[in-house]
Amino acid sequence: MILIVGAGPAGSITAYLLGKEREVIIAEEHQSAGFPVQCAGLISKECVEAYKKYCNVKKAIENKIKGALFFSPSGKFFEAKGEAFVVERKLLDTMLLERASEFAEVFMKHKVRFRGAKAVLGDRELNAEYIIGADGVNSEVARSFGFERPPFFTAVQIETRFDAMDPNSVEIYLGKDYSEFFAYSIPIGETAKIGVIAKRSAFLYLKKLIEKHPSVSKRVRGGILELNSGMIPEKLVDFVKGNVALIGDSAGMVKPYSGGGLFYLLLAAEKLSENFPNLQAYKKAFLKEIGREIRLGEKIRNIYWLSNEEIEKVVDALKEFDFSGVQMDRPSSFLGKSLDILGLILRHPYLIRIFIKILRTSKFSQKL
Known part of the structure; x- marks a missing residue:
């Protein structure tokens, strides 16, 4: 039997995929899916397409987005065009849990406790062969089994x-x-x-x-x-230990530059299903798919910690940059814009020092 703790998107999609061929129990401490709301609900077109396999995601769309306006501290801004969508997370989470319930036994408003390696659900002790922690930043699974916790x-x-x-x-x-x-x-x-x-x-x-x-x-x-x-979560942590695996926020599976996790957790659930029960293979497959994106994403995140004066210069320069072809979930798509970036630097030589600061390697990516 597989015990999945947490009925957010990570837990529900994992339960749906694994439950088709195995006995799965999914336990959620809250009374309903999508509660409390902890996500702005902005996802890419690629992410919407990926979620169509699991629910009628169009039903949850609140707005279609055509791009983003990036403001400097003084109020100047540049535009980066790109298609995205705003989804109503409560509805999305509910639809995913309904889909999971087709193949898994669901327990709502049930907090899982652990006595050593044994899981306790209410007054019932479970003999779980595998445990999946999809229970967020304050993961009880991660705490009970000694996983590193991300800041x-x-x-x-x-x-x-x-x-x-x-x-x-x-x-x-x-x-x-x-x-x-x-x-x-x-x-x-x-x-x-x-x-x-x-x-x-x-x-x-x-x-x-x-x-x-x-x-x-x-x-x-x-x-x-x-x-x-x-x-x-601020960073990805080691998310496999023996017969226990973490997924989603509990593992720090978010884009470093936005904090969004819906795309990464879906990829992780699919990799877990494809490689189950080999949890180390799950870890290897996820890092192969998205590890480079996380490392590059951490470099993009360095922009937020520039001085106000440096941000003003960057915003001014990027007003003339063409963002077509850049995907919001995949920072590696910027590599296809290398010539455009070089041209931008040649026109604005002061950017060289700023880009060096942005591209410095973080202590987190060194561990991936």
């Missing part, structure tokens, strides 16, 4: 009435005045999801963004309609 960012998001620059463009706000990572707004009709990702004081950064940002502060039109917060 994390805190994300705080509100929904409010907002005059978007473009109703089909996401806005990204850079600069240390408004976040230690980045801040964003995602339009949904007359409202928007506005959020901040930071190591600490995320609420204070959000307050400053809404009240003092030279662009955002002029376009917020009302009070808070919904408030959500959550944690985002």
Whole structure:
């Protein structure tokens, strides 16, 4: 029997794939799927296509996005075009869990505890041959079996009435005045999801963004309609140990530059299913598929920690850059733009020093 702890997308897709041929139990401590909301719900066109295999993802789409506007601290911005979608996570998670229930036994509002290697579900002790931890950043599976835990960012998001620059463009706000990572707004009709990702004081950064940002502060039109917060893992950790494997946020499987995990966890679930029960082969296959993207993504993330002055220069220069062909889930797609990047540097020699800072190797990618 396989025990999967956590009924978010990672747990549900894994249960669906493994449950077709094996006995699977999936346990979730919350009373419903998609609760609490801890994701902005922005996914790429490629990600939407991949999820079509598991649910009617179109039913969960709230808005179609045509690109992103990246703002400097002073309010200047450049546009990067690219197709993406905003999905309603509660609905998406519910549809995926319904699909998983076709092949797995589901226990909602059941917290799994461990006595040594034994799992306890309610008053029932389970003899699980394999255990899959899909239970998020605060993974009980990871804690109980001694896995390294990743450091994390805190994300705080509100929904409010907002005059978007473009109703089909996401806005990204850079600069240390408004976040230690980045801040964003995602339009949904007359409202928007506005959020901040930071190591600490995320609420204070959000307050400053809404009240003092030279662009955002002029376009917020009302009070808070919904408030959500959550944690985002900062790095990928070792996610296999004996007969136990982690997947999704519990393993730190997120894009380093955005914190989004829906695409990576789906790939991980498929690799786990393809290689099961060889968990080491699962790990090897996932890293082969996405390891380079994580390493490159960590370098892109270094942009967020440039000085405000350096960010102003980067934003000015990128106004003339053609982002066509760049995929939001695959930083390696930038390698196809090498000549364009070289041309940009030749036109703006001051970028050389900045790019060297961006391309430095992080301590996390060295471990992959």
